[in-house]
Amino acid sequence: MAESDHLLDLQHLKTYFYTFEGVARAVDDVSFFLDPGEVLGIVGESGCGKSVTAQSIMRLIPQPPGKIVEGRILFDGRDLVRLSMGEMRGIRGNRIAMIFQEPMTSLNPVYTIGNQISEMFRLHMGLGRREGLNRAVEMLKKVQIPAPEKRVGEYPHQLSGGMRQRAMIAMALACDPEILIADEPTTALDVTVQAQILDLMLKLKEDFDTAIMMITHDLGVIAEIARRVVVMYAGRIVEEAETVPLFEDPKHPYTQGLLRSIPKLGRRGAGERTRLVEIKGIVPGLLDLPEGCRFSPRCPQVMGICRKKDPPLGRIGPGRTVRCWLYFDEPGKD
Amino acid sequence: MLTYIIRRLLQGVVVLLAVSLICFVIFRYMGDPVLTLAGRYATQEQIQEVRKSLGLDQPTYVQYVKFLWNAAHGNFGKSYVSRVPALGLILERFPATFELATCAILISLVFGVGFGVLVALRPYAWHSRAIMAGSLGGISMPTFLTGILLIMIFAVYVGILPPFGRGKTVEVGFWRTGLLTVDGIRHLILPAITLSTYQLAVLLRLTRAGMREVMAEEYIKTAWAKGLSPMTVIVKHALRNVLIPVVTMAGLQFGELIAFAIVTETIFQWPGMGNLLLTSIYETDQPVIVTYIMMAAVIIISINILVDIFYAVLNPKIRYD
Numbered sequence: 001m002a003e004s005d006h007l008l009d010l011q012h013l014k015t016y017f018y019t020f021e022g023v024a025r026a027v028d029d030v031s032f033f034l035d036p037g038e039v040l041g042i043v044g045e046s047g048c049g050k051s052v053t054a055q056s057i058m059r060l061i062p063q064p065p066g067k068i069v070e071g072r073i074l075f076d077g078r079d080l081v082r083l084s085m086g087e088m089r090g091i092r093g094n095r096i097a098m099i100f101q102e103p104m105t106s107l108n109p110v111y112t113i114g115n116q117i118s119e120m121f122r123l124h125m126g127l128g129r130r131e132g133l134n135r136a137v138e139m140l141k142k143v144q145i146p147a148p149e150k151r152v153g154e155y156p157h158q159l160s161g162g163m164r165q166r167a168m169i170a171m172a173l174a175c176d177p178e179i180l181i182a183d184e185p186t187t188a189l190d191v192t193v194q195a196q197i198l199d200l201m202l203k204l205k206e207d208f209d210t211a212i213m214m215i216t217h218d219l220g221v222i223a224e225i226a227r228r229v230v231v232m233y234a235g236r237i238v239e240e241a242e243t244v245p246l247f248e249d250p251k252h253p254y255t256q257g258l259l260r261s262i263p264k265l266g267r268r269g270a271g272e273r274t275r276l277v278e279i280k281g282i283v284p285g286l287l288d289l290p291e292g293c294r295f296s297p298r299c300p301q302v303m304g305i306c307r308k309k310d311p312p313l314g315r316i317g318p319g320r321t322v323r324c325w326l327y328f329d330e331p332g333k334d
Numbered sequence: 335m336l337t338y339i340i341r342r343l344l345q346g347v348v349v350l351l352a353v354s355l356i357c358f359v360i361f362r363y364m365g366d367p368v369l370t371l372a373g374r375y376a377t378q379e380q381i382q383e384v385r386k387s388l389g390l391d392q393p394t395y396v397q398y399v400k401f402l403w404n405a406a407h408g409n410f411g412k413s414y415v416s417r418v419p420a421l422g423l424i425l426e427r428f429p430a431t432f433e434l435a436t437c438a439i440l441i442s443l444v445f446g447v448g449f450g451v452l453v454a455l456r457p458y459a460w461h462s463r464a465i466m467a468g469s470l471g472g473i474s475m476p477t478f479l480t481g482i483l484l485i486m487i488f489a490v491y492v493g494i495l496p497p498f499g500r501g502k503t504v505e506v507g508f509w510r511t512g513l514l515t516v517d518g519i520r521h522l523i524l525p526a527i528t529l530s531t532y533q534l535a536v537l538l539r540l541t542r543a544g545m546r547e548v549m550a551e552e553y554i555k556t557a558w559a560k561g562l563s564p565m566t567v568i569v570k571h572a573l574r575n576v577l578i579p580v581v582t583m584a585g586l587q588f589g590e591l592i593a594f595a596i597v598t599e600t601i602f603q604w605p606g607m608g609n610l611l612l613t614s615i616y617e618t619d620q621p622v623i624v625t626y627i628m629m630a631a632v633i634i635i636s637i638n639i640l641v642d643i644f645y646a647v648l649n650p651k652i653r654y655d
Binding site: 058060088089090091092093094097098100101102105106107108109110111112119120123124155157168171 | 553555558559560561562571574575578649
């Protein structure tokens, strides 16, 4: 029974990597959902499992060493984890599209932009070469690339970083997918270009009615674009909330730390200097995770139980969950 | 592009001049051709006469200019041994070597790239380990040993392929080919395999390394994310990028195969240029040796230019302006 009210529904997803040094639990029991036309932000530091989650949805985990061990990824009444590679290819690019962090290296250097975009039309819609190229010009127009007729014939190295990311977006949206997974799409770009790309994505989301899963470590991007946020730490979700409540009242000490480490304008009173607060310590390696709460070694509010027992992900309000002992009674039961 | 080609051609001319100077020095100062020609029992007058008739009594620079002038007109002098123009002698042998080298490079390209891709995609499968072990043998085994082993197995023990010679040939215009007769092709198989083994192993290793690198690239991830089939991802998106260095390498090797197929040609008594060169060295037939060196230089330079042009076709980042 693969029934779900949501467009995409991850249930207890576990993706592990089997290495010589041991098993890396890159994604460990992650559940969240995505509704049609919604923008969901997934935040966390590098190595927290956010990209692996995205690649698991696309079934792009290199296997071996990686493997989806457990869980379901429900999409349109089907469990993506159980689909054959042939069935999956009909979904990839066509109904769930993905764009990557590095626009510099995400496009194939030996083919023209037009060739790479029209490949989507040829593959998923069975269009011919000429027709596909015409549609590629249209797509380039939609992502606001100037002189699209000229650009289709150009190679990736002839385009700037922002242009390339636009071309990537054009390629991803070519077949009008229901979901767009954006894995740090603006990280490698200049700040001004970042804003343009985010604006473009929001505009296209309306035009194409696409749900967006925005993966980033940049809370500024989240604030700008997402309605709901999932915060991940060391392969797990530590907090989930709507964007505004999360920014106004972060619950998990990790989220609080993340928010304190963003510089803010105008918060500096006269003569008073506020330092940016960092989260002390480093992200634990996935091969030797600490006992108990995975954040406990870095947590400023750590308690005795945190080092012994893993906190559950519990509900503390409408649409709000957090994985922290601060909000739950110590369970003698279990 | 055109200016680039012209520039490369001019560079080629400079290289040829340098080679010609070396050739001239060999021609003039390595042993005295007059003694060889006039014979051991010639009198002083006879020797002087031969010297004069060959123009060897003139000053060195005049001789060099004359040599250049003649070389530019395709006249490299006559073979001391067979008394026919050296260039004609070599050109007559050229088709045999060219066919052998072409077959060898095709074999190494097809199997080198094919196996290279296979090994890169499944590095731990048993067939990959077997291929890699074999390629190590291909790189380290000297050509003459490969040739002799192949003759021993296929010509002597199994007896299905001829051990030497070029077999029946057909003349098509000025070109004498062995590719149009079954006998000719049967004769071609063993030497072509022998000549290809080393190149095959090199191309295999190059393809494997390139393939492993490219398969980890972001744009390959993009290709998978588009929903493309493994065939399209591997051949269209990955292999095309890997081929850029592979084709360059193969092109350069091809020039060397044509110019220096000497060992293989000797083992199989292949009537090609390499075989001719070896005989000429035995007989100190200097005009033939010099012509051969000049020909080799011309072939390698032109193939280099062709490879550069083809490189620009394969790699859009390269535009020669």
